Amino acid sequence: MRTTSGVLLSRFAMEIATALVTASIGAVVCFGSLEFGTGWGDAGPQPGYFPFYVGLILIFASGVNLAMALVHHRERLEAFLTTEQAHRVTAFFGPMFLFVLVSSFLGVYVGMILYLFCVMVFQGHYPVHKALAVALSAAVANYFLFEVWFQVPLLKGPLEAMLGIH
Amino acid sequence: MFKTGMIATLLATAFCAAGAHAAWTPDKPVEFVVTSGAGGGTDIFTRTIQSIIVKNKLMDAPIVVVNKGGGAGSEGYVYGASEQSNPYRVTFGTNNEYLLPLVAKMGYATESFTPVAAMALDEFLIWVNAKSPYKDAKGFIEAAKKGDGLRMGGSQSKDTDQTLVSIVSDATGAKFNYIPFKSGGEAAIQLAGGHIDSNVNNPNENIGQWKANMIRPLCVFSPKRMMAGPKVTKEMSWSDIPTCKESGIPVETYQMPRTIWLAAGVSPDVVAFYSSVMDKVRQTSEWKAYIEKTSQTETFMAGEDLRKYITQDTARAYGVFKREGWLAK
Amino acid sequence: MDNFSNLLDGFSIAFSLFHLALMAVGVLLGILVGVLPGLGAPNGVSLLLPLTFTMDPVSAIILLTSMYWGALFGGSTTSILFNIPGEPSSVATTFDGYPMAQQGHATHALTLAFMSAGSGAMFGVVVITLLSGWVTEFALQFSSPEYFAVFLLTFASFIGMGSGSAWKAVVSMMLGFACATVGMDGISGNMRLTFGFSELVKGISFLVAVIGLFGLGELMQTMEEGLRFDGIHARIRIRDVFKAVASMPGHWLTLLRSAVIGCWMGITPGGPTAASFMSYGLAKRFSRNKDNFGKGEPAGVVAPETADHSAGTCAILPMLALGVPGSATAAVMMGGLMIWGLTPGPMLFIERPDFVWGTIASMYLGNVMAVVLVLATVPMFAAILRIPFSIIGPLIVVVCFIGAYTISGSRLDLWLALPFGVLGYVFKKLGYPIAPMVLAMVLGDKAEDAFRQSMMMSKGSLSIFWTNSPLVATIMVLAVLLLSWPLVSAVLKRFRKVA
Numbered sequence: 001m002r003t004t005s006g007v008l009l010s011r012f013a014m015e016i017a018t019a020l021v022t023a024s025i026g027a028v029v030c031f032g033s034l035e036f037g038t039g040w041g042d043a044g045p046q047p048g049y050f051p052f053y054v055g056l057i058l059i060f061a062s063g064v065n066l067a068m069a070l071v072h073h074r075e076r077l078e079a080f081l082t083t084e085q086a087h088r089v090t091a092f093f094g095p096m097f098l099f100v101l102v103s104s105f106l107g108v109y110v111g112m113i114l115y116l117f118c119v120m121v122f123q124g125h126y127p128v129h130k131a132l133a134v135a136l137s138a139a140v141a142n143y144f145l146f147e148v149w150f151q152v153p154l155l156k157g158p159l160e161a162m163l164g165i166h
Numbered sequence: 167m168f169k170t171g172m173i174a175t176l177l178a179t180a181f182c183a184a185g186a187h188a189a190w191t192p193d194k195p196v197e198f199v200v201t202s203g204a205g206g207g208t209d210i211f212t213r214t215i216q217s218i219i220v221k222n223k224l225m226d227a228p229i230v231v232v233n234k235g236g237g238a239g240s241e242g243y244v245y246g247a248s249e250q251s252n253p254y255r256v257t258f259g260t261n262n263e264y265l266l267p268l269v270a271k272m273g274y275a276t277e278s279f280t281p282v283a284a285m286a287l288d289e290f291l292i293w294v295n296a297k298s299p300y301k302d303a304k305g306f307i308e309a310a311k312k313g314d315g316l317r318m319g320g321s322q323s324k325d326t327d328q329t330l331v332s333i334v335s336d337a338t339g340a341k342f343n344y345i346p347f348k349s350g351g352e353a354a355i356q357l358a359g360g361h362i363d364s365n366v367n368n369p370n371e372n373i374g375q376w377k378a379n380m381i382r383p384l385c386v387f388s389p390k391r392m393m394a395g396p397k398v399t400k401e402m403s404w405s406d407i408p409t410c411k412e413s414g415i416p417v418e419t420y421q422m423p424r425t426i427w428l429a430a431g432v433s434p435d436v437v438a439f440y441s442s443v444m445d446k447v448r449q450t451s452e453w454k455a456y457i458e459k460t461s462q463t464e465t466f467m468a469g470e471d472l473r474k475y476i477t478q479d480t481a482r483a484y485g486v487f488k489r490e491g492w493l494a495k
Numbered sequence: 496m497d498n499f500s501n502l503l504d505g506f507s508i509a510f511s512l513f514h515l516a517l518m519a520v521g522v523l524l525g526i527l528v529g530v531l532p533g534l535g536a537p538n539g540v541s542l543l544l545p546l547t548f549t550m551d552p553v554s555a556i557i558l559l560t561s562m563y564w565g566a567l568f569g570g571s572t573t574s575i576l577f578n579i580p581g582e583p584s585s586v587a588t589t590f591d592g593y594p595m596a597q598q599g600h601a602t603h604a605l606t607l608a609f610m611s612a613g614s615g616a617m618f619g620v621v622v623i624t625l626l627s628g629w630v631t632e633f634a635l636q637f638s639s640p641e642y643f644a645v646f647l648l649t650f651a652s653f654i655g656m657g658s659g660s661a662w663k664a665v666v667s668m669m670l671g672f673a674c675a676t677v678g679m680d681g682i683s684g685n686m687r688l689t690f691g692f693s694e695l696v697k698g699i700s701f702l703v704a705v706i707g708l709f710g711l712g713e714l715m716q717t718m719e720e721g722l723r724f725d726g727i728h729a730r731i732r733i734r735d736v737f738k739a740v741a742s743m744p745g746h747w748l749t750l751l752r753s754a755v756i757g758c759w760m761g762i763t764p765g766g767p768t769a770a771s772f773m774s775y776g777l778a779k780r781f782s783r784n785k786d787n788f789g790k791g792e793p794a795g796v797v798a799p800e801t802a803d804h805s806a807g808t809c810a811i812l813p814m815l816a817l818g819v820p821g822s823a824t825a826a827v828m829m830g831g832l833m834i835w836g837l838t839p840g841p842m843l844f845i846e847r848p849d850f851v852w853g854t855i856a857s858m859y860l861g862n863v864m865a866v867v868l869v870l871a872t873v874p875m876f877a878a879i880l881r882i883p884f885s886i887i888g889p890l891i892v893v894v895c896f897i898g899a900y901t902i903s904g905s906r907l908d909l910w911l912a913l914p915f916g917v918l919g920y921v922f923k924k925l926g927y928p929i930a931p932m933v934l935a936m937v938l939g940d941k942a943e944d945a946f947r948q949s950m951m952m953s954k955g956s957l958s959i960f961w962t963n964s965p966l967v968a969t970i971m972v973l974a975v976l977l978l979s980w981p982l983v984s985a986v987l988k989r990f991r992k993v994a
Contacts, residue, residue, distance in 0.1 A: 092888075124883070126885075150539070
């Protein structure tokens with residue numbers, strides 16, 4: 001197989017991978033529903049009936065998609081992701097992942113400030129003071145909007161506890 | 167040195183003086199966790215208490231109400247128990263706190279909570295469609311013994327409604343085809359539309375349909391008749407409904423307590439604080455209006471009484487669950 | 496014309512300076528909560544509830560319903576501008592609204608959405624006014640088999656629509672069904688597919704999935720293409736607003752069809768979400784520009800918006816007359832009704848006509864006010880698009896995750912939004928349709944519950960779906976017809992060619 005320059009991930013590989021993932025989700029669903037009986041009782045279907053067949057259909061349909069991918073996409077060297085695209089997506093997804101990671105330990109506010117600040121400075125090339133202003137004002141605005149006005153508590157971490165904010 | 171010492175002594179005396187009245191008071195917002203969705207019975211119970219506390223200034227700290235009704239209320243209990251000994255999280259529910267863990271594997275145990283108080287007992291009645299031939303409980307039970315069972319609707323499965331239906335079946339030999347709906351309100355509409363033969367709803371869930379003469383109560387599972395009040399329909403008020411015992415069903419009492427909990431591990435002072443607030447709540451006229459409006463029975467249990475009640479209630483339900491094969495493995 | 500004189504009495508109650516002010520406040524607050532995903536109308540209404548304890552019931556319900564209208568309008572705004580549906584019922588609006596915005600027609604799309612929504616709501620109020628007595632009777636006819644038939648009809652009107660691979664649509668729909676089964680099963684009380692995680696007991700929230708699939712998925716796609724919202728011209732011209740308003744009469748057929756679907760689904764109560772999906776499906780099926788749907792077809796915005804709002808409006812009636820809340824927001828309002836000392840039910844119309852008709856009259860006024868106010872906010876929202884993408888992009892990410900967290904205050908939901916985002920991105924690139932998955936997630940568990948309740952009623956006999964009532968048989972026939980429509984039309988086409 002020839003490889004076109006810049007293609008990091010071919011559409012073919014991605015079609016196969018997706019079909020395999022959806023099929024395995026189907027398998028998990030089937031397995032999980034076995035616990036409650038998958039038959040048809042006196043009062044209609046048992047609790048596991050629907051999820052079990054949903055899982056089976058999922059596996060079957062994934063199988064068809066797999067076969068279709070083998071037929072249709074094998075010869076075409078269509079790209080799913082070029083190197084350049086991959087760079088852009090990682091540049092977006094990476095910080096987002098870190099934002100969630102930081103937020104789930106230190107709270108949403110800290111996560112939000114760090115995320116907005118870092119993305120603006122390192123990716124948007126804004127001056128530090130501007131980025132800091134946006135990040136802090138976003139946190140303050142959210143605090144008032146959620147905690148004060150609508151009384152919906154957001155996830156808070158040790159820092160808020162230390163500062164006595166609740 | 168002397169000065170500091172004196173301030174310390176003064177402070178200590180001040181604390182002691184305060185301690186004589188209330189050893190613990192909240193100094194930041196308190197979360198009221200509702201173990202039902204917005205608009206459900208527990209939600210109205212919680213928000214009524216909130217409004218009474220705010221109106222009468224029974225507590226200085228602000229209150230934040232959060233609804234967590236997923237998984238028949240288990241979402242709220244899991245959340246309420248997630249921070250042991252946190253005195254700022256009060257969980258509101260029913261007897262499902264100690265019944266849910268019996269029938270399914272939950273993310274919390276009954277012991278994860280300290281009971282604070284039970285504030286009211288909600289009644290259960292047998293209701294039928296107004297156009298149905300059943301005039302009294304006796305005729306209804308006789309009809310349910312024949313054939314392959316009457317359609318009985320209720321809220322949720324393996325919950326209070328289905329448990330009561332099972333108790334009645336066991337006591338009388340009547341057969342019911344229990345159909346679980348999402349809420350008591352839904353079961354009320356299905357009964358009014360004639361799609362099911364009966365339900366065992368609480369007074370509050372069916373009053374609208376009863377007022378419009380679409381459905382009819384047969385009897386109440388209470389040791390004595392309900393509080394007299396203004397007439398609901400042209401002919402009847404709540405007190406005109408016979409008890410199930412006097413109508414020949416050998417089930418004397420079946421009531422659902424409205425309960426308040428703290429996470430296990432909180433200090434006794436905290437429990438004392440909240441139960442004294444609740445004690446003040448129940449003495450207000452707004453609380454009396456709530457009880458009357460929802461046709462519940464007034465009660466107040468705390469401390470040892472409450473623990474005893476919970477043990478008894480659990481034991482009875484355990485028997486039913488075991489017979490029906492509902493117990494979680 | 497008893498209803499008419501009642502309505503006039505209602506207007507005399509609802510029309511006061513105080514009430515108009517309440518409406519304005521309610522609508523504006525509603526727009527605010529509607530715009531933010533995660534903070535929905537139920538949040539807003541339950542927050543305002545304590546304020547209403549001391550109010551007169553008519554004033555109280557005016558405040559709460561106005562907030563509800565505002566939230567419905569606000570939900571469409573983010574759907575169109577950012578592909579993030581603020582409310583479940585505005586998911587279908589994203590299908591064509593967002594492409595329109597991308598092509599530079601944001602103002603047109605927003606105006607169209609608000610005008611259709613207003614028309615739908617008006618239609619709904621008129622239906623309520625004329626049919627208030629009869630509607631209760633109709634709603635009482637519905638039991639589990641009828642509900643199941645309605646859900647089936649919704650699926651049927653949506654199936655066979657995608658242009659892509661049918662098997663990919665099946666995978667997408669089955670994933671949706673699988674997500675809908677997670678959590679406590681209402682019929683048996685079992686915990687299904689939780690695998691021992693107590694956070695999963697409450698199920699996978701549909702909103703978390705939508706935030707991930709649509710909001711985050713879309714952002715990833717935008718970033719990958721390096722587009723940075725280039726297509727959107729943020730300049731707002733008042734002319735665009737008028738042009739959109741002027742184009743409304745051209746959509747009369749879509750408007751009428753969608754309004755009827757909406758009313759029907761609002762009363763039965765299939766709900767606004769089902770109504771908007773069904774109406775979108777049918778609009779596409781009967782349209783001459785079938786191929787333009789999903790690529791920025793104006794009728795694709797008109798249809799779901801009209802149905803959503805006429806359903807939302809009509810759903811108020813069963814709430815008052817039967818005490819069945821048609822939506823989460825209606826449930827909160829019903830709780831309010833009880834606290835104010837009113838009992839929802841058939842007698843409410845007889846005991847408190849002033850309250851009922853005051854509410855209905857306020858719905859006319861409130862919706863007109865909502866349209867005016869929300870149109871006034873269009874320039875403001877469109878201006879957001881002028882902020883550089885390197886600022887607004889991360890801000891949208893933050894809003895998405897906050898939205899995911901606030902739905903039930905669960906840390907797990909923060910983490911769930913991520914894989915849903917990746918799924919949305921991958922699916923879109925590989926040509927898997929996302930709409931069937933969303934539809935299955937919204938209606939899957941309801942359809943399953945209705946099916947199993949029916950089976951309990953009939954003791955396992957499927958014939959209940961034909962014999963229970965003439966109503967259920969009719970809906971089932973309609974559903975089967977719609978299901979086989981692609982087949983029928985294909986046969987017809989071939990037939991014509993041969994002849």
